Amino acid sequence: MEHQPPPFFNTGPTPLVRLLIFSLLSIALLVTDTQFRYLETLRQITSVALYPLQRIAAAPAGIAQRIGEFFVTHDSLRADKTRLAQQNAENAVALQQLQVLRAENAHLRNLLGARGQIAVKSMLAEVLYAARDPFSRRIVIDRGSQHGVQNGQPVIDHIGVIGQVTRAYPWLSEVNLITDKGHVVPVQNLRNGTRGILAGTGNDGVLEMRFVPHSADFQNGDRLVTSGIDGVYPPGLPVAEVTNVERNAAYPFAGITCRPLAGVNNHAQVLVVSAERQLPARPAEEEKPVRAKKSRRSG
Amino acid sequence: MIYPRPLASQEILLPVKSSFIFLTLIGALLLNLLPWSGWWLWFKPDFVALVVLYWCIEQPRKIGFTMAWLLGLMMDVADGSLFGQHALAYSVIAYAAIVLHHRVLRFSLAPQMLHVIPLLLFNDLIVLGVRLLAGADFPGYRYFIGSFVAGLLWPLLSALLKLPQHPRSDPDHV
Numbered sequence: 001m002e003h004q005p006p007p008f009f010n011t012g013p014t015p016l017v018r019l020l021i022f023s024l025l026s027i028a029l030l031v032t033d034t035q036f037r038y039l040e041t042l043r044q045i046t047s048v049a050l051y052p053l054q055r056i057a058a059a060p061a062g063i064a065q066r067i068g069e070f071f072v073t074h075d076s077l078r079a080d081k082t083r084l085a086q087q088n089a090e091n092a093v094a095l096q097q098l099q100v101l102r103a104e105n106a107h108l109r110n111l112l113g114a115r116g117q118i119a120v121k122s123m124l125a126e127v128l129y130a131a132r133d134p135f136s137r138r139i140v141i142d143r144g145s146q147h148g149v150q151n152g153q154p155v156i157d158h159i160g161v162i163g164q165v166t167r168a169y170p171w172l173s174e175v176n177l178i179t180d181k182g183h184v185v186p187v188q189n190l191r192n193g194t195r196g197i198l199a200g201t202g203n204d205g206v207l208e209m210r211f212v213p214h215s216a217d218f219q220n221g222d223r224l225v226t227s228g229i230d231g232v233y234p235p236g237l238p239v240a241e242v243t244n245v246e247r248n249a250a251y252p253f254a255g256i257t258c259r260p261l262a263g264v265n266n267h268a269q270v271l272v273v274s275a276e277r278q279l280p281a282r283p284a285e286e287e288k289p290v291r292a293k294k295s296r297r298s299g
Numbered sequence: 300m301i302y303p304r305p306l307a308s309q310e311i312l313l314p315v316k317s318s319f320i321f322l323t324l325i326g327a328l329l330l331n332l333l334p335w336s337g338w339w340l341w342f343k344p345d346f347v348a349l350v351v352l353y354w355c356i357e358q359p360r361k362i363g364f365t366m367a368w369l370l371g372l373m374m375d376v377a378d379g380s381l382f383g384q385h386a387l388a389y390s391v392i393a394y395a396a397i398v399l400h401h402r403v404l405r406f407s408l409a410p411q412m413l414h415v416i417p418l419l420l421f422n423d424l425i426v427l428g429v430r431l432l433a434g435a436d437f438p439g440y441r442y443f444i445g446s447f448v449a450g451l452l453w454p455l456l457s458a459l460l461k462l463p464q465h466p467r468s469d470p471d472h473v
Contacts, residue, residue, distance in 0.1 A: 015364075015394055015397045015398060016394070018363070018364045018394070019364070019390060019391065019393075019394040021364075022364045022365075022367075022368050022386070022387075022390035023387055023390055023391065025368070025383075025386075026368070026371070026383040026384075026386040026387035026390060027383070027387065028383075029382050029383030029386065030381055030382065030383040030384060030387065030429060030433075032382075033381050033382035033383060034381060034433050039382050042382070043376055043382060046372055046373060046375075046376040047376050049373070050373050050376055050377055053325070053328055053329055053332055054332055054377065056329060056332075057329050057330075057332035057333050057334070058332075058334055060333070061333075061334045128334070129332075129333075129334035129335075129336070130334070130336045130340075131377075131378050131379045131380075132331070132335055132340055132343065132377075132378050133378040133379060133380045134340070134341075134438040134442055135380070135430045135435040135436070135438060136379070136380070136435070138379050140379070166379075167379065174379045181435065181436060182434075202435075202436050
């Protein structure tokens with residue numbers, strides 16, 4: 001016969017029932033998150049609750065860094081100053097040439113009737129931490145939608161592209177690095193203009209070109225820059241350097257491995273770039289709208 | 300081999316305050332949110348899982364699934380991982396801990412570690428399974444190192460979290 005405990009011993013459902021409830025809830029969340037993108041609001045709310053903790057946790061590293069900066073030796077400061085002055089002089093020459101070239105370029109474009117180039121604006125952001133998820137390559141920066149960061153914006157350092165904003169929270173943003181598995185950047189070979197798609201492999205410092213035929217002209221040491229045909233990355237940003245080209249007839253495509261140019265993993269400051277680009281209006285009468293944006297599936 | 304707790308030498312502990320449990324969980328979350336990087340990341344124990352496990356074993360009535368689940372969601376947002384993977388894993392280890400707590404508490408600290416490490420590994424396995432299903436690559440066996448580190452931290456954690464429960468010595472008795 002069933003034996004009912006007195007009401008004051010009743011503590012609700014048994015652990016097994018609770019486990020089932022919470023597991024089902026989690027699985028529902030997982031499925032919704034992987035298949036659809038309905039949960040962004042829930043994520044935003046959780047992120048707001050978590051924000052103070054994230055800032056507190058990031059604080060000790062910042063303080064340690066500041067203390068470290070305080071104890072810099074005179075020598076290293078002088079060396080830095082000399083190096084920067086030299087760099088500045090070199091850059092000044094390039095800059096003067098750039099002004100001339102830009103004027104010339106604008107003139108030529110006018111003559112050809114081509115559209116003007118993209119105006120690029122950038123915003124400086126601090127890297128708060130690298131996300132601790134061992135399955136993906138991500139960093140979290142301290143600028144969010146409140147500062148004007150939007151999903152999809154490219155993130156660069158002073159050398160080249162390091163990634164792309166995948167989720168903008170109110171005061172923070174998640175940046176997928178170009179080395180993340182499943183992250184792709186449309187690129188162009190600087191030497192000869194061959195276009196291709198550069199994908200991350202999930203390993204630090206290794207990128208690979210996808211779907212490149214054996215006949216394509218790629219050599220070791222070729223520099224790859226963004227091609228800009230995706231409408232996400234402004235054209236001409238350095239991305240990677242070809243380190244190995246393998247043409248094996250057993251595979252349908254050439255195996256081209258590259259190394260990212262920018263310090264993908266070791267920067268405290270990065271630039272979030274917003275490229276304002278006037279795309280021609282989308283033709284209205286299309287049977288099947290093709291998404292112009294490249295897919296950004298977060299793995 | 301059984302190492303029963305020496306009951307006679309055990310002093311009677313004060314009851315745990317719920318606020319203290321909450322505070323330790325926030326502390327664990329903070330430790331998890333520290334900017335771990337490089338090799339440290341591989342040795343990083345999941346502090347939240349460890350503390351959730353501790354309280355579910357010591358005080359299964361004071362902390363439950365809701366707390367474990369919410370902490371899991373927070374970890375998911377902080378790591379930018381799939382929404383619900385940590386929530387699922389934490390709920391499962393909370394269940395295991397609640398079911399096993401009578402058994403685990405009868406052992407001394409060293410055999411307790413032998414219970415805790417498999418539970419933490421199971422936690423890792425759930426997260427791994429979810430990510431593999433979602434299409435990620437296996438990150439290598441070093442992925443599991445953190446759980447062993449966490450298991451080794453168990454005696455320390457257990458001593459630390461019991462500190463406020465020790466009865467204060469009588470001030471008149473000095």
